[in-house]
Amino acid sequence: MLHKITSLTVRDVRFPTSLEQHGSDAMHTDPDYSVAYVVLDTDCGLKGFGLTFTVGKGTEIVVCAVEAVAGLVVGKSLQEIVSDFRGFYRLLTSDGQMRWLGPEKGVIHLAIAAVLNAVWDLWARAEGKPLWKLLVDMVSHREFRLDCFFLLPEEHMLKEGYPAYTTSCAWLGYSDQLLKQLCTDALKSGWTKFKVKVGADLEDDKRRCRLMRQMIGPDNTLMIDANQRWDVAEAISWVSSLAEFKPLWVEEPTSPDDILGHAAISKALAPLGIGVATGEQCHNRVMFKQFLQASALQFVQIDSCRLGSVNENLAVLLMAHKFQVPVCPHAGGVGLCELVQHLILFDYICVSGSLGNRMCEYVDHLHEHFTSPVVIHDAHYMPPKDPGYSCEMLESSVQSHQYPEGDVWTLIMNK
Amino acid sequence: MLHKITSLTVRDVRFPTSLEQHGSDAMHTDPDYSVAYVVLDTDCGLKGFGLTFTVGKGTEIVVCAVEAVAGLVVGKSLQEIVSDFRGFYRLLTSDGQMRWLGPEKGVIHLAIAAVLNAVWDLWARAEGKPLWKLLVDMVSHREFRLDCFFLLPEEHMLKEGYPAYTTSCAWLGYSDQLLKQLCTDALKSGWTKFKVKVGADLEDDKRRCRLMRQMIGPDNTLMIDANQRWDVAEAISWVSSLAEFKPLWVEEPTSPDDILGHAAISKALAPLGIGVATGEQCHNRVMFKQFLQASALQFVQIDSCRLGSVNENLAVLLMAHKFQVPVCPHAGGVGLCELVQHLILFDYICVSGSLGNRMCEYVDHLHEHFTSPVVIHDAHYMPPKDPGYSCEMLESSVQSHQYPEGDVWTLIMNK
Structure with a gap:
């Protein structure tokens, strides 16, 4: 054995x-x-x-x-x-x-x-054990940090779960009608934090952000995400034009490599009350270190697959804690929600101990292909209970989606 | 056509x-x-x-x-x-x-x-045309910069060539005896600038740098290259210990992503008269922009294959000129000398117009596999005359070294 x-x-x-x-x-x-x-x-x-x-x-x-x-x-x-x-x-x-x-x-x-x-x-x-629990136990056994810290947060998580926000309502390619419908449904399901994709056309962005703010009301949280579309000056002017919609953050305003550019954007947007979030394409801990050193971000978006797995993500969680910058993980895609929920649970239970300005991204698709899909309850990630890191896929899903020979693809290619 | x-x-x-x-x-x-x-x-x-x-x-x-x-x-x-x-x-x-x-x-x-x-x-x-000439003509025809600039430097290059330094004498795995022999030969062939690999063992580095300085004398130029071996504090203390051997630069002292780390090292070594050189693993122009903005390097080492070809290298040459930082290209490997000589000729003729603190790396091996290998005369790169970018390989070399099926490899694997 x-x-x-x-x-x-x-x-x-x-x-x-x-x-x-x-x-x-x-x-x-x-x-x-x-x-x-x-x-x-x-x-x-x-x-x-x-x-x-x-x-x-x-x-x-x-x-x-x-x-x-x-x-x-x-x-x-x-x-x-x-x-x-x-x-x-x-x-x-x-x-x-x-x-x-x-x-x-x-x-x-x-x-x-x-x-x-x-x-x-x-x-x-x-x-x-589920991975988050393996990490929590490892740290608490080694008396790595304040042990008194662990019990209460762990119980809290098991009961309430970790707060999430949704990106599912407002992909750039969605029509206004679809956006409204998805938003109505999400509000009914208890969602209070919403992200909108922006950056292709300013007038279009204004219309979509206005619509979104109307749908969710003044008290819910709105974030905007440009996916690296702008240069530094453009980012500042574009986001300033959207300030009236009160976004909490602008995500990926420019090249993910431009630490000093993000610092300039952060400085310019601070008086408007808008933070900078980035990380899903931040390629390693050395880059995150500098983003933190340069005050170039106000929200750290770790990614469970871009960085070198748990090992490198733990280093980033500890650095973020040292700089007192909240971690709000990137998720979505395929399996990213399943993976990163473990890391953010560990962050809360053993590192930050705080939910202030913290939330984990959630996107509502492709979970059906996993053997232990995420459980969302009232817009919170409920801690996974199955042993492992939650990324085992259904063998039938893997086979039918294998590229290019799976059924799903042969069907599309033969159309 | x-x-x-x-x-x-x-x-x-x-x-x-x-x-x-x-x-x-x-x-x-x-x-x-x-x-x-x-x-x-x-x-x-x-x-x-x-x-x-x-x-x-x-x-x-x-x-x-x-x-x-x-x-x-x-x-x-x-x-x-x-x-x-x-x-x-x-x-x-x-x-x-x-x-x-x-x-x-x-x-x-x-x-x-x-x-x-x-x-x-x-x-x-x-x-x-050879690539460098294509670039020079393109720029001069478009009156992109001072036209009067071009003729004299081009004639100068055709006559004298571009100054080079050699890395061939002191690879880390070489014995002292081999190092001495190669150094003696290089001095006889007119070389005046030498690079030593360091970073594995401090005492070993001291011995090798001392030997090298003895061999080349006080007036020739010595550079040291750590290939990212250290963290920031270690780099400063290690290089300070080698300051007595008067290296012009320390190359790649730490992670190639750590712009702010390089800035700290640059600041600490400036009083010792040692500059920081980096770039062979600087992955794009956005990174170079920040290295320049942060005064994190004193020598820009462009690479003809790490960056997105001539397009991205031209952007970096212009940025380096704007910041008045000399460009000293990375070469060696296979074909890097053949390629990058074109870029540095263009830099001198059309951008910098200066040879101050400038030189191009040279490593003396594997040139025999190219149809238009570099021509070195008296430690200078002589401008290539054949049309193209000088990286056509002999078909026989390609075939025998193809991996894993070429003769050279089947022979090694069957040993």
Whole structure:
């Protein structure tokens, strides 16, 4: 029962979301939400499931990268990995030949995230705990921080759940009518925080933000998301024009690499009461460190697949806490909600202890393909109870959506 | 004769350089210098050759990425591309689905560099000019800058060449004896500027730097290169310990993403007269912009394959000029010298007009695999005369080094 990893398989799984403009924004007009899906087999029958999220074309490149690092994982035991997890992380990210392809960014880092997510899933399953609980217990046993901290927040989460906001109502490609309908439904289901995609056309944005604010009223929360559409000056002037709709934050106003640009935008928007949020394409902890050092963001949006899995995300949670900047994870896509809920539960229970200005993104689709889908109750993420990291997919879903040979795709291509 | 691109082929070509520790440094201990090698065919028989440099394992991932973007190139005419090159650049780098894999970084950006390098080669061949001359003529015809500037520097380059420094003498894996021998030879051949790899062991570095300084004397130039080995505080203390050997710069002292870290190192080392050089893993122009804005480097090391080909490198040359920071390109590897010489010639003739604190890296191996290898005369790059971007490889070299099926590799694997 040493949980020796005997094989790693990876598959290219795509969902034709572009057909109905789900997920459309100013930079990604036709996403087909996809994953590189990893399964680890062990000599004791236990499996580990992991994935990284992609947006369609090019998923085969990530699959190729996962295959390239597989040799560093297969043959190792879980014990061997977790007893020196830092060393294992470095083995994957600092291979003397492969690190040239990053380092720690882009395709190779997405691939490593998929593999490490599967390792963490395997570990949590071996311990018989959901991942968030594995982390909480690890930290509390080591008296890593104030132990008195843990019990109350954990009970609170189990009872109330972690607050969420919804992005499902206002994708850029949705009609006003659809937006209104979705908004009405969401309000009925208890949602109080809403995000609108902006950035393609200013007049259009004004109309949509006005409509949204009318629908949700003055007391609910509105956020806007430009998905990197603007340069720095453009971001400041465009968002200033939308200030009357009182957005809490503007997300991804410019290039995700432009730390100093985000700092300039933050400074300009602060008097308007609008913060800057970014992170879903922030490629590693070194970038987050600088965003925090430069006061370039007011909301940290960690991503469970862009960063190097739990390992790197924990580093970012601790840095955000040190700088007293709230973490509001990026989710949506395929499986991102399932994964990141574990990290934000840990953040609340063991790191921040606060819900002030904190919430986790939620998008209501593709959950039906998972064996332990997220449970949302009254606009809150309810802590997962099943062992693991919640990213095992239904084998039938994987098979029918495998690209290009799955039924779903052969049907589309033969049309 | 519209030069319509009819096909794109890409091959994985690797050289077993690790066998003799060529190219070894503190982070890349066993590099097999490699390329993803692209050939464009056109309907008029003209071909375009391009490549991106890699360090061995994982080259197949870049090949996979080149294949993923090939569809955006094949079928287009050269005229169509160059008449809106900015639009074409954006088409490649901002594809609504594939940009998630970067954007503009890592594997996908390396792949785009290989493709664009081939397009620029094709264009220069179509015009019957070496690439540097194509650029110079383009700018001077458009009266883009002071025209009087061009003639004298161009004549000067044709006569004297562009100053180079050598990295060939002191790879980390070389013995002291080999280092001394190579140094003696280099001095005889007219070399006056030398780079030493450091960062694995401080005492070892002291010994090697002392030896190097003894060999080259007090008036020649010494640079040190840590290949990202340190954190910020470690970099400052380690380099301070080597200050007595009077290095002009320390290269890649820490994570290539840590702009603010480089700024802190620059500030701490300035009183010692040591500058910070970086760029070979600076993944795009947005990062270079911030390095310049933050005074985080004193030498800009552009790379012909890390950035998005000539297009993005021109942007960085202009920014460096605006900030009055000298450009000293990264070269070596396979084909990097062949490529980047064109860019630095353009920089001198049309942008900087200065050789102050400027030089281009040179490494003396693998040139024999190119149809128009660099010509070095008295430690200077002599301007290439053949049409194109100088990165066409000998077909026999490509075939024998193709991985894993080429003769060179089947022989190694059967040993």
